[in-house]
Amino acid sequence: QVQVVESGGGLVQAGGSLRLSCSSSAKSFDSTTMGWFRQTPGKEREGVSCINWSGDSTFYLDSVKGRFTVSRDNAKNTLYLQMHSLKPEDTAMYYCAAAYFTERFCDPARQTGWGQGTQVTVSS
DSSP states (O other): OOOEEEEOOEEEETTOOEEEEEEEOOTTGGGSOEEEEEEOTTSOOEEEEEEOTTSSOEEEOGGGTTTEEEEEEGGGTEEEEEEOSOOGGGOEEEEEEEEEEOSSOEEEOTTOOOOOOEEEEEEO
16 A cells, blocks of 8 residues: 655635645555645545656546646655635545546545645635
8 A cells, every 4th residue: 555645735716726635655666656635525435647657658637637736756655635715616535546548537546545635615
């Protein structure tokens, strides 16, 4: 399992920006596809963005395309999610995890480890 710690969330006004970070202690991080997921109470978790091990292939949920950018620094075992033009509907707990993706979706890998998440709240 990939062990992770998410950070960078907070309260921002609509239109603002945040950068989330995900630090991993896993030795295999640099060969692992990773993803960002979010969840709000009463709703299913959704895959926001995924990135392959080398960073040259990505997936974005339609609702965040053009606003969010995923990246990674394998030397630092860290995954990032830069979020711009935030909207109230982006409010959620954000998690990172090992993942897999296609052109149509991004899902957590089987038996992936989950961190505590980081809360993003966007006020209107």
